[in-house]
Amino acid sequence: QQPVQSPQAVILREGEDAVINCSSSKALYSVHWYRQKHGEAPIFLMILLKGGEQKGHDKISASFNEKKQQSSLYLTASQLSYSGTYFCGTNKRSNDYKLSFGAGTTVTVRA
């Protein structure tokens, strides 16, 4: 079952913040975040595991609320390079690496 992402799209000015949410109706083992530029492969950002800590990379961080079965990706002080479509991928078991992807959130950062 695919996770649900929100919002579908967001437009930011450089330096502004945004939050992207990913939720599932089923219990999750892990959440994977990817960013995809138009016509390119999804690029891995980070994994959040059940029982794990909040992760961060530069000014992009994420959290995972296991009880609510949802994850949030935080874009802080956004840069032009943050533009793209962000996908969350989820899996339900530690030994099942197949990812179910959300529909994506398109982020446009303008100067």
Added chain:
Amino acid sequence: EPEVTQTPSHQVTQMGQEVILRCVPISNHLYFYWYRQILGQKVEFLVSFYNNEISEKSEIFDDQFSVERPDGSNFTLKIRSTKLEDSAMYFCASLLGGLGTEAFFGQGTRLTVV
């Protein structure tokens, strides 16, 4: 940095023809996947492959599709009798397996069926 390589980058084929999409996963990885992305839509799981056999497939992956790992390095997706609706970007992914493992995606093959 190791990477997943896919060929060709773009394939145009006539409806009804067979195509083979090729992938070279990262050499020590154990789990292999094909995903599909129709233009403007989300990435969809097609099939997973482990220990030389299919471990899971989606409802999209019907008898028209098959996968092989013929020589221990290449991982291929064959689509028989292509249809217009098979036009999409096809991504291969591989991962090592284990706690916190990440999937590495290839650059994709854009398949256009005319």
